[in-house]
Amino acid sequence: MNKNIAILSGDGIGPEVTAQAVKVIEAVEEVYGHSFEKTEALIGAIAIDATGEPFPIETEEVCKSSDAILFGAIGHPKYDNDPNAKVRPEQGLLKMRKNLGLFANVRPVASFEALLSLSPLKEERIKGVDFVVFRELTGGIYFGQPRGRSEDGKSAFDSCTYTEAEIQRVAHLAFKSAQNRRKKLTLVDKANVLATSRLWRQVVTEMAPQYPDVELDFMFVDNAAMQIIQYPAHFDVVLTENMFGDIITDEASVISGSLGLLASASMGSGLGLYEPIHGSYPQATGKNIANPIGAILSAAMLLEYSFDLIEESNAIKAAVNQAVQEGFLTEDLNKENAKSTTEVGDKIAELIRANRSVLEA
Numbered sequence: 001m002n003k004n005i006a007i008l009s010g011d012g013i014g015p016e017v018t019a020q021a022v023k024v025i026e027a028v029e030e031v032y033g034h035s036f037e038k039t040e041a042l043i044g045a046i047a048i049d050a051t052g053e054p055f056p057i058e059t060e061e062v063c064k065s066s067d068a069i070l071f072g073a074i075g076h077p078k079y080d081n082d083p084n085a086k087v088r089p090e091q092g093l094l095k096m097r098k099n100l101g102l103f104a105n106v107r108p109v110a111s112f113e114a115l116l117s118l119s120p121l122k123e124e125r126i127k128g129v130d131f132v133v134f135r136e137l138t139g140g141i142y143f144g145q146p147r148g149r150s151e152d153g154k155s156a157f158d159s160c161t162y163t164e165a166e167i168q169r170v171a172h173l174a175f176k177s178a179q180n181r182r183k184k185l186t187l188v189d190k191a192n193v194l195a196t197s198r199l200w201r202q203v204v205t206e207m208a209p210q211y212p213d214v215e216l217d218f219m220f221v222d223n224a225a226m227q228i229i230q231y232p233a234h235f236d237v238v239l240t241e242n243m244f245g246d247i248i249t250d251e252a253s254v255i256s257g258s259l260g261l262l263a264s265a266s267m268g269s270g271l272g273l274y275e276p277i278h279g280s281y282p283q284a285t286g287k288n289i290a291n292p293i294g295a296i297l298s299a300a301m302l303l304e305y306s307f308d309l310i311e312e313s314n315a316i317k318a319a320v321n322q323a324v325q326e327g328f329l330t331e332d333l334n335k336e337n338a339k340s341t342t343e344v345g346d347k348i349a350e351l352i353r354a355n356r357s358v359l360e361a
């Protein structure tokens with residue numbers, strides 16, 4: 001198969017973890033006989049430094065002429081520590097999501113058998129946990145207008161808005177996903193306080209009869225934040241708005257053992273974007289210590305969702321599981337005998353090659 005992939009590594013550890021995902025994709029190309037052209041483009045703080053824009057038009061064009069996008073992370077302390085900065089790296093990520101119509105962000109959460117004892121949560125609670133969060137990605141308080149500061153600078157405001165259509169399009173994807181899983185959908189909201197959340201409940205309830213095999217339940221987000229830690233096995237598919245989805249998925253990463261393990265797919269208009277859910281982890285930049293598995297599993301999601309290459313995607317997941325089982329882990333998961341970012345990437349690429357030759361023998 002011939003395809004084009006846009007590679008947007010971004011800032012901080014973004015380039016380090018994305019390089020491992022690319023390495024793994026190259027191993028897949030080699031053993032399965034595919035050819036993917038990869039075009040790098042700038043986003044985030046590095047793009048601001050080079051062009052003044054966090055998501056330059058050239059980058060948008062590279063994305064639009066690609067079949068899928070692999071993204072690393074954006075963000076830099078010089079902006080995090082400057083509340084007055086007018087142009088910020090995060091605006092690049094938000095603009096990309098909006099301009100490319102990526103309204104649904106799919107974040108799988110699962111525990112790794114070999115890592116059960118490493119989670120701060122009790123083994124019996126997290127064993128076998130496997131759920132997926134559908135986070136609405138282009139609406140809500142992240143994008144609502146008006147937003148800003150009062151003239152005297154003494155007050156600030158953000159608006160949270162949602163339309164019926166914005167809720168329906170992501171909810172359809174979540175219902176369909178539930179149909180292919182354990183048939184349970186939990187809408188996480190704050191309908192006891194927010195008008196937007198009451199609209200979410202109404203719209204999702206009205207859609208439920210179209211999916212009679214799916215059991216729908218509702219949970220307030222504060223309760224969900226607790227239940228995800230206390231009874232994570234309760235969840236199958238979680239549907240939620242933009243900001244709640246951001247927060248509960250970082251929280252849920254504790255179930256797997258590290259934020260560095262979680263991958264995601266953003267979809268909507270056809271083009272898919274794949275990224276680990278973590279940020280640019282500035283403290284680790286250039287140290288070759290960041291966990292690349294979230295980025296590598298994002299590459300697996302890319303092959304599955306955008307290219308329909310199921311066997312290849314499974315080969316990546318199997319190699320990741322093997323590396324994890326062998327204790328081949330970065331320092332966030334293995335302090336005593338930590339492997340570097342590049343060593344973990346090399347190992348997973350090597351396992352893909354080795355597993356394929358065993359199959360062929």
Ligand SMILES: NC(=O)c1ccc[n+]([C@@H]2O[C@H](COP(=O)([O-])OP(=O)(O)OC[C@H]3O[C@@H](n4cnc5c(N)ncnc54)[C@H](O)[C@@H]3O)[C@@H](O)[C@H]2O)c1
Pocket residue numbers: 013017072073074075076077080090093258259260275276277278279280281282283289290291292294332
């Ligand atoms: N999608 C994105 O690009 C994205 C997401 C979140 C935050 N950010 C940006 O990243 C910058 C830093 O934000 P932050 O510190 O709140 O979040 P972060 O996700 O970068 O890091 C939070 C903590 O998670 C752990 N961590 C994250 N990624 C890891 C990895 N690959 N391996 C091992 N441990 C990992 C580290 O302990 C780290 O201190 C900010 O500028 C923020 O805006 C970007």
Ligand SMILES: CC(C)[C@H](C(=O)O)[C@@H](O)C(=O)O
Pocket residue numbers: 075090093094246277279
């Ligand atoms: C950096 C930020 C804009 C982003 C978000 O909040 O969506 C990040 O936290 C994420 O989870 O992708």
Ligand SMILES: [Mg+2]
Pocket residue numbers: 246247250277
């Ligand atoms: Mg986040």
